[in-house]
Amino acid sequence: MWDTTKDYRILVANKARENYLNLIPTASFRGNWNKKLAIETGKQMNSDFQSLLYCYLEGDDLVNSPDVASLTEKAETIVECLGGEGWTKSFLNAAPKEDREKTTENIAKVRFFIDTVLGLKDRLALGPINDPxxxxxxxxxxxxxxxxxxxxxxxxxxxxxxxxxxxxxxxxxxxxxxxxxxxxxxxxxxxxxxxxxxxxxxxxxxxxxxxxxxxxxxxxxxxxxxxxxxxxxxxxxxxx
Known part of the structure; x- marks a missing residue:
């Protein structure tokens, strides 16, 4: 049986979400972006992750579950909130010279979160692998x-x-x-x-x-x- 409560893919993605929510309110990204919705959407992911952790699904049923689809959709929504496909370049270009190093660091952390969630379905499709x-x-x-x-x-x-x-x-x-x-x-x-x-x-x-x-x-x-x-x-x- 696939024990999703200990699945590293779900645990890492949820940890990345928690770190994102701690970071994004004070990230000081400049430009035209929907900060409020970016935060709220990240919070809404919690219910999806909790369902995955205790879903008792396996195989294709897990990979194609509504919760995985919902997480993907919410991650895509966050990308749009941040400014769309070119959000990383926009934030970096808008950052004052004295803030560029910190902005680069924050962008990398947010990108790790988004990529980890967007790649979750493909990693789950590899099957029940118990390896970090x-x-x-x-x-x-x-x-x-x-x-x-x-x-x-x-x-x-x-x-x-x-x-x-x-x-x-x-x-x-x-x-x-x-x-x-x-x-x-x-x-x-x-x-x-x-x-x-x-x-x-x-x-x-x-x-x-x-x-x-x-x-x-x-x-x-x-x-x-x-x-x-x-x-x-x-x-x-x-x-x-």
Missing amino acids: IIGIDIRVGEIMSVTKHPKADSLMICNVNLGKRAITVVTNDLNVKEGYHVGVSLLPPQTFMDTVSEGMFLGMGGSILKEVDGELGQMPKGIPMESLNETRNLVEAYLE
């Missing part, structure tokens, strides 16, 4: 540029193409190069000395995997299970 890595998306990316972190000699800043969008990943692998085909865990954003990292590269033995198999933006294929250990630990820590 299933709680987040793991995608194939291509490193487009690499620069040294301006405030830390032991860190590199990478611009990573995921197909439909690009993200920033901060890594401590000093040998990372442009053109690497990498696996990226899309984790809750973390800030490393004023630079926001939206994910973590899969790696082994202190080095990232540089020739990951799979299409850009899709799940990687044939990756060693050992390369997922740190992702597991971080997902568990996020839920604590």
Whole structure:
């Protein structure tokens, strides 16, 4: 029996929603957006998550349940409240210079919440997997540029193409190069000395995997299970 009360996908998405509701009232995003409805819609998701946690559904019945459909619809509504498809660029462009770093961090956190909810149906479709890595998306990316972190000699800043969008990943692998085909865990954003990292590269033995198999933006294929250990630990820590 599929125990949804312990399903990492549902737990992570709901945790992201809670963090979103704590953040969005004070995010100080500038521009024309519907803050009131963005908050209210996030609150309304609670009943959907509670139904999923105690639904006793399995397989296609769970994946195609009204609650999953409702969460997807509400996440799409929040995107519209924020300003539509280009909401991230709009908020960043409207931010004063002195607020850009904080705005970038807040945008990344809100985007993680939205992406986690919008990807919930696809992750649930993978079946009853009891592993923390299933709680987040793991995608194939291509490193487009690499620069040294301006405030830390032991860190590199990478611009990573995921197909439909690009993200920033901060890594401590000093040998990372442009053109690497990498696996990226899309984790809750973390800030490393004023630079926001939206994910973590899969790696082994202190080095990232540089020739990951799979299409850009899709799940990687044939990756060693050992390369997922740190992702597991971080997902568990996020839920604590």
